[in-house]
Amino acid sequence: QQQVKQSPQSLIVQKGGISIINCAYENTAFDYFPWYQQFPGKGPALLIAIRPDVSEKKEGRFTISFNKSAKQFSLHIMDSQPGDSATYFCAARKTYNNAGNMLTFGGGTRLMVKP
Amino acid sequence: DTGVSQDPRHKITKRGQNVTFRCDPISEHNRLYWYRQTLGQGPEFLTYFQNEAQLEKSRLLSDRFSAERPKGSFSTLEIQRTEQGDSAMYLCASSSPSAANYGYTFGSGTRLTVV
Numbered sequence: 521q522q523q524v525k526q527s528p529q530s531l532i533v534q535k536g537g538i539s540i541i542n543c544a545y546e547n548t549a550f551d552y553f554p555w556y557q558q559f560p561g562k563g564p565a566l567l568i569a570i571r572p573d574v575s576e577k578k579e580g581r582f583t584i585s586f587n588k589s590a591k592q593f594s595l596h597i598m599d600s601q602p603g604d605s606a607t608y609f610c611a612a613r614k615t616y617n618n619a620g621n622m623l624t625f626g627g628g629t630r631l632m633v634k635p
Numbered sequence: 636d637t638g639v640s641q642d643p644r645h646k647i648t649k650r651g652q653n654v655t656f657r658c659d660p661i662s663e664h665n666r667l668y669w670y671r672q673t674l675g676q677g678p679e680f681l682t683y684f685q686n687e688a689q690l691e692k693s694r695l696l697s698d699r700f701s702a703e704r705p706k707g708s709f710s711t712l713e714i715q716r717t718e719q720g721d722s723a724m725y726l727c728a729s730s731s732p733s734a735a736n737y738g739y740t741f742g743s744g745t746r747l748t749v750v
């Protein structure tokens with residue numbers, strides 16, 4: 521069962537444009553929602569994250585919007601640059617009683633920013 | 636380099652052989668995770684260690700897979716009697732409960748190809 525659904529699978533944006541990636545989750549036990557950026561041949565790198573009691577978080581050109589009632593969250597990349605071309609993954613964290621936590625990832629969005 | 640190190644970066648093996656991967660987490664991180672990522676998909680959780688104790692295991696981790704973290708430092712992931720379906724990127728991540736961002740730091744992964 522895919523607990524985190526991500527769309528679109530691929531996205532082409534002109535330099536300077538806005539890139540928008542959407543995710544939806546099902547499990548209300550998730551308590552933290554990070555976004556990861558992955559370049560070819562590298563592991564995912566944490567980009568920005570949000571707690572479910574916050575509706576928006578902004579860091580530089582990256583903004584997360586969070587809608588708890590709809591169980592949806594999205595990543596906005598403002599002024600997109602060719603260097604932003606990468607695969608982006610949303611994720612949702614579940615914390616266990618032993619204090620460990622597990623991330624469930626979306627399927628990824630391959631972003632290409634054209635010069 | 637203070638990041639998460641994984642070795643080897645690439646491994647090609649014949650079906651039926653055993654393989655072992657190593658992960659060296661960030662030294663002050665007591666939590667260590669293994670994930671598997673197939674082409675075009677998001678990473679999937681395999682197992683979690685807190686110090687030397689393996690506290691969570693995914694149903695994806697069949698009997699052919701075993702992970703250890705002796706002395707709570709580096710970790711190894713062994714796959715016995717490899718199958719073509721085991722071909723994937725195996726990612727290791729570490730985290731600390733005191734980390735402000737709660738985020739994992741991933742290594743660059745070990746890409747396994749079973750021929």
